[in-house]
Amino acid sequence: MTKKIIQSKPIFGIEEREALNSYMEQGGWITEFQKTAELEDMITRYTGAKHCFMVNNGTVSLTLSALACGISAGDEVIIPNYTMVATPNSIELIGAKPIFVDVDRETLCIDFDQLKSKYTSKTKAVMLVSANGRHSKSINEIRKFCTEKEIFLIEDAAQSLGSFYPNGKHIGTVGDVGSFSFSPAKIISTGQGGAVVTNNSEIAKKVKYLKDFGRSKGGNDIHEYIGYNFKFTDIQAVIGIEQMKKLDDRIISKKNIYTMYSSLLPNNSNFKIIYNDINYTAPWFIELIAEKRDELMKYLEKNHIGTRPMYPPINKQKAYNETTSLPVSEMIGTKGLWLPSSVDLNEESIQYVVDKIAKFYQ
Ligand SMILES: Cc1ncc(COP(=O)(O)O)c(C=O)c1O
Numbered sequence: 111m112t113k114k115i116i117q118s119k120p121i122f123g124i125e126e127r128e129a130l131n132s133y134m135e136q137g138g139w140i141t142e143f144q145k146t147a148e149l150e151d152m153i154t155r156y157t158g159a160k161h162c163f164m165v166n167n168g169t170v171s172l173t174l175s176a177l178a179c180g181i182s183a184g185d186e187v188i189i190p191n192y193t194m195v196a197t198p199n200s201i202e203l204i205g206a207k208p209i210f211v212d213v214d215r216e217t218l219c220i221d222f223d224q225l226k227s228k229y230t231s232k233t234k235a236v237m238l239v240s241a242n243g244r245h246s247k248s249i250n251e252i253r254k255f256c257t258e259k260e261i262f263l264i265e266d267a268a269q270s271l272g273s274f275y276p277n278g279k280h281i282g283t284v285g286d287v288g289s290f291s292f293s294p295a296k297i298i299s300t301g302q303g304g305a306v307v308t309n310n311s312e313i314a315k316k317v318k319y320l321k322d323f324g325r326s327k328g329g330n331d332i333h334e335y336i337g338y339n340f341k342f343t344d345i346q347a348v349i350g351i352e353q354m355k356k357l358d359d360r361i362i363s364k365k366n367i368y369t370m371y372s373s374l375l376p377n378n379s380n381f382k383i384i385y386n387d388i389n390y391t392a393p394w395f396i397e398l399i400a401e402k403r404d405e406l407m408k409y410l411e412k413n414h415i416g417t418r419p420m421y422p423p424i425n426k427q428k429a430y431n432e433t434t435s436l437p438v439s440e441m442i443g444t445k446g447l448w449l450p451s452s453v454d455l456n457e458e459s460i461q462y463v464v465d466k467i468a469k470f471y472q
Contacts, residue, residue: 115450115459117416120299125352133348145347152354157280159307161314164342168268168291171304172200175287178316179262181206185234190220191423191439193239197266210425212436222248235262240281243273243391262286271297272361272392287313297360298353300346361392363453368393374464380471396449403445409470420446
């Protein structure tokens with residue numbers, strides 16, 4: 111096999127091209143308007159959330175969620191130490207302080223006991239990250255804890271469109287507010303893009319104002335609040351609408367890819383695939399915890415297989431530079447890698463990847 115198997119890539123087809131052509135022929139204004147509203151409707155219907163607002167990206171949607179919850183400079187937000195750096199950065203932007211806690215070894219989601227131990231009078235929110243579509247085993251206790259302490263639960267569901275809680279609620283809709291990303295590596299993409307979802311009409315109202323200069327409706331210059339410009343574009347929405355139509359098929363592909371890798375790569379002393387329950391989740395990426403991770407990645411690269419290291423522990427990144435030791439996220443940072451996981455990955459390619467991994471450990 112000489113053509114490289116890429117770790118992940120966005121997939122757009124003729125449907126997106128034709129929809130864009132027809133939109134341009136109609137003389138759209140490109141900026142956020144009816145197509146964005148149509149995409150927001152599709153997302154509310156799909157997730158079951160009452161409100162959805164499209165924004166520039168999944169980082170801005172977290173910042174906006176935090177702002178709508180009233181989080182401001184000096185407030186503390188509890189965040190898992192295994193996540194994409196956008197999660198803590200989104201609140202750093204408004205001067206709030208991320209408090210990192212370790213994650214559970216099985217789900218890679220926040221550890222509830224450690225979360226509780228970090229609560230202080232300055233805590234204003236918990237940002238729950240659903241790693242690869244999974245949810246915290248303690249989700250009910252976390253929800254209860256946040257309600258009792260009168261703090262907000264913000265769900266960073268960037269990796270989780272198409273994944274659900276066992277009770278049928280979509281990931282991102284159990285918190286006070288949830289956030290999705292449509293960056294190129296996600297199950298569907300608009301190039302850049304994010305969505306805020308909520309069932310809380312007060313939060314929804316604030317998000318609406320905050321994302322559009324604090325004005326009550328488009329086009330006027332009457333500003334009741336301080337707001338910003340976090341608007342989407344209809345040209346991206348046209349793509350998003352076509353991508354949403356493909357979501358069900360992509361969920362099936364993601365589940366099939368996970369099932370195939372898992373059956374061909376049973377856990378052993380050299381590696382293990384992190385478990386996803388595909389009854390509820392559409393695994394975003396295939397996560398391998400591997401001995402000799404860096405050598406394995408180099409070996410696969412030489413054999414035209416793209417992989418990517420899983421996120422390093424955030425607290426040890428130079429940007430945060432903390433000394434606390436959080437062992438599970440540190441372990442993932444040294445042993446975790448993502449295998450090729452694009453929705454168009456075929457059986458032959460998966461078999462090739464699996465054979466090369468077996469060969470490496472022989
Ligand atoms: C958990 C998590 N949060 C936030 C983001 C940021 O999303 P975006 O790249 O759309 O800003 C990502 C992106 O991969 C993510 O995985």
